[in-house]
Amino acid sequence: MEFGATLKPRAGVPIFVDRANIVAALKDRVPMSNIQDRIAKDVAENDVLLFMKGTPVFPQCGFSAAAVGILSHLGVKFKAVDVLKDPEVRQGIKEFSNWPTIPQLYVKGEFVGGSDIMKEMFEAGELGSFLSEKGIALESA
Amino acid sequence: MPMQATEIEKLIRSAFPDADITITDLAGDNDHYAAMVTSAAFKGKSRVQQHQMVYEALKGRMGGVLHALSLQTAAKD
Numbered sequence: 001m002e003f004g005a006t007l008k009p010r011a012g013v014p015i016f017v018d019r020a021n022i023v024a025a026l027k028d029r030v031p032m033s034n035i036q037d038r039i040a041k042d043v044a045e046n047d048v049l050l051f052m053k054g055t056p057v058f059p060q061c062g063f064s065a066a067a068v069g070i071l072s073h074l075g076v077k078f079k080a081v082d083v084l085k086d087p088e089v090r091q092g093i094k095e096f097s098n099w100p101t102i103p104q105l106y107v108k109g110e111f112v113g114g115s116d117i118m119k120e121m122f123e124a125g126e127l128g129s130f131l132s133e134k135g136i137a138l139e140s141a
Numbered sequence: 142m143p144m145q146a147t148e149i150e151k152l153i154r155s156a157f158p159d160a161d162i163t164i165t166d167l168a169g170d171n172d173h174y175a176a177m178v179t180s181a182a183f184k185g186k187s188r189v190q191q192h193q194m195v196y197e198a199l200k201g202r203m204g205g206v207l208h209a210l211s212l213q214t215a216a217k218d
């Protein structure tokens with residue numbers, strides 16, 4: 001491997017013991033698809049997955065709060081990913097489903113929509129039946 | 142840099158000339174809007190596809206220049 005091209009020598013620091021610089025050079029070489037792979041894995045491994053801002057207990061955005069509210073109301077167990085903790089995930093999830101906003105709901109690997117679509121489906125009584133059809137347990141009535 | 146409601150409407154209008162479009166400035170800050178778009182172009186499309194069509198009309202501004210948009214779409218005959 002050859003890192004010469006991306007290493008930027010700093011005055012007074014011998015280049016091959018400058019750990020920060022080597023780590024930065026290596027990081028440049030991690031393929032772009034890495035974040036997409038991570039997201040795909042998370043989506044595949046969690047039956048109900050919500051990408052949101054903040055946490056279910058402390059949502060950091062009204063749209064995310066609405067999404068959490070609907071899932072909780074339906075009594076659905078879900079995993080939440082806080083995109084505010086990782087700018088790469090915040091950007092990567094937008095590319096993953098060609099969907100420029102947060103929140104994003106995934107059920108059994110399928111992208112369902114953002115909070116407006118969740119609201120529409122919920123109000124039409126469709127979200128509960130969609131989840132049941134997918135074999136997701138609902139705790140509430 | 143926020144966006145003006147008229148600019149949002151113009152972009153949507155150019156992609157959906159037949160559309161009924163209502164834009165509401167939710168917070169009065171030119172950054173949180175609600176849009177209701179009804180167009181024949183949505184016929185036969187899923188909700189996700191309908192929203193994606195509107196985002197496409199906004200040409201990459203959604204989630205960037207335009208921070209938040211509550212969106213409602215419907216097909217018209």
Ligand SMILES: N[C@@H](CCC(=O)N[C@@H](CS)C(=O)NCC(=O)O)C(=O)O
Pocket residue numbers: 053061063090100101102103113114115116117203204205208209210211212
């Ligand atoms: N129409 C969207 C509204 C969501 C929305 O506008 N989200 C904004 C504000 S939280 C967003 O994610 N902006 C891009 C960003 O913050 O990265 C939905 O139904 O979910």
